[in-house]
Amino acid sequence: MKQLIRALLAVLIVSFALIVIVYRLNTAQGYTSGNTLTIFNWGDYIDEELIEKFEEETGIKVIYETFDSNEAMLTKIEQGGTSYDIAVPSEYIIDKMREEDLLLPIDHSKVPNLQYIDSRFLDLPFDHGNKYSVPYFWGTVGILYNTNILGDREITSWNDLWDPDFKNQILLVDSAREVMGMALNSLGYSLNDKDKNHLLEAKQKIDSLTPNIKAIVGDENRLLLQNEEAAIGLVWSGTAQEIMWENENVEYVVPEEGSNLWFDNMVIPKTAKNPEAAHQFINFMLDPEVAAQNTDYVGYSTPNIEALKYMDEETVNDERFYPDEEMTAKLEVYENLGKRMLAYYNDLFLEFKMHKK
Amino acid sequence: MKKISKLSTIYLIVMFFILYAPIFYLMFYSFNSGETMYQFESFTLDWYKELFGNTRLLIIVLNTAIIALLSATISTILGVAGALAIYYARRRRVKNTLLSLNNVLIVSPDVIIGASFLILFTMIGIKLGFISVLLAHIAFSVPIVVIMVLPKIEEMNTSMIYAALDLGASRWNVLTKVILPYITPGIFAGFFMALTYSLDDFAVTFFVTGNGFTTLSVEIYSLARRGVSLNINALSSLLFVFTMLLVVGYYFITKRNNRPNRLGVRQ
Structure with missing residues (x-):
């Protein structure tokens, strides 16, 4: 019996010590301040330097989580119990999420940088007027x-x-x-x-x-x-x-x-805890310089026209990745x-x- | 003991080679300075350095350890109580039913357990995170502890209990001075089983993590999906070494507990 009690105490002391360490680390990292933004994105789909830059500029701490398929993301959001402030689904899922009332409308007055997006990629059938989504990559x-x-x-x-x-x-x-x-x-x-x-x-x-x-x-x-x-x-x-x-x-x-032709768009799920920060983040990602840096890292095509000016001419003129009007029509x-x-x-x-x- | 024939030695070696080769292959490439597992360029510890420089990952490792220790402890307490309850069940029918219900939980697929926890937690409004993972881990560990402890109780000589009662021991004394000391090895075995199950569980955890809380196996999975960085190799190697240490620790504890000439009664 003594042996069991000793073992129990040892385990509890070790766990408690670990909890204190984790709490300390979390506080040191700023995860407990309340001013956090949780992003749910595809794996390897953002230049992580930009997250740091966003944190520096706004003082908001970003928690970054990833998913590997639209369906997995949808399940987690549908079930509730999570509070993602930003998610990046593909267009056909946005349609579905909109129908199921899982999204918060985006306040366009808080996202002035939306003006830099190519009009070809706005107001598409899956989200007329971009009420709920903003293009991320295509x-x-x-x-x-x-x-x-x-x-x-x-x-x-x-x-x-x-x-x-x-x-x-x-x-x-x-x-x-x-x-x-x-x-x-x-x-x-x-x-x-x-x-x-x-x-x-x-x-x-x-x-x-x-x-x-x-x-x-x-x-x-x-x-x-x-x-x-x-x-x-x-x-x-x-x-x-x-x-x-x-x-x-x-x-x-x-x-x-x-x-x-496909799109991945940024949306704000209904369960978001910090929609204010979510708007700030969307606006930040639409900044031409930021979008250019992100595109350089990820390699997909950016819908941001202004960003193209900050990128290699070779990339921008590459018709394989930025097809001309005639091709896009098909x-x-x-x-x-x-x-x-x-x-x-x-x-x-x-x-x-x-x-x- | 009979001598092991040559053929069976070869068989053993081949089997162990097949079982361990992938793990060692993976560990070998964690020291590769190249980017992929296709060719070995030169020796480096960079991947390990990168791991230890990553605070987020450190937090995840510690969280995993906390979950494992707490869930193993709590489920051991519940499991021992459960095993005693099954042992003391008077009617054979009740006993068998209880035991089967316990076993069903062990054999039912993790995915189903995980999915049902996800539904349950969101229905009763528990936020996904530390608490939900802890509860889920306790839940799937309890049946394992029961299975590990029960045989030890069954093997106990009932006359010991009667003798203790005859000598004037109270029920509580019988439990703490006779039964628990006797089944201590079983309790430790159950604890370590629960610990390893919790450490490496992926399927159940995958469903109930969220809100920034993850455990190591879920994190390794999402790292692997992101592309094949040798980071994963380094992390998995460390995990493997740690599990090995646990096994060795378990071995020494059981060895100490199995010393002969113990009658089961302790002060």
């Missing part, structure tokens, strides 16, 4: 290919991928809408197509791509493509940029048939398909994944 879906492996073969369209020369060379992303969208675009349909015949046709078309597919992967595609484990990849433009920084032999192309934003249609897309994608090679 990008495309396209094809990344390695000239070292493929020689001087050039890829310009989705249909090029069906070339038998590319046997076992293609990495797809494990995401229903991207892959189905690729097939629909290659057939000349819209990637928001709801016609079941078109969808079945698209499914058959990707089935016929299977000999060329090496694997269907997630985020690890970046390393695989970078290390030349595969020659061709279906990627988001930001991933492409990151790979190009590491490997000079790759090319990125937005296929000529058209592709997806790009489509994902529309909210509705639950049943989305389930149908997912089913077809699942069937495709089970298709025998």
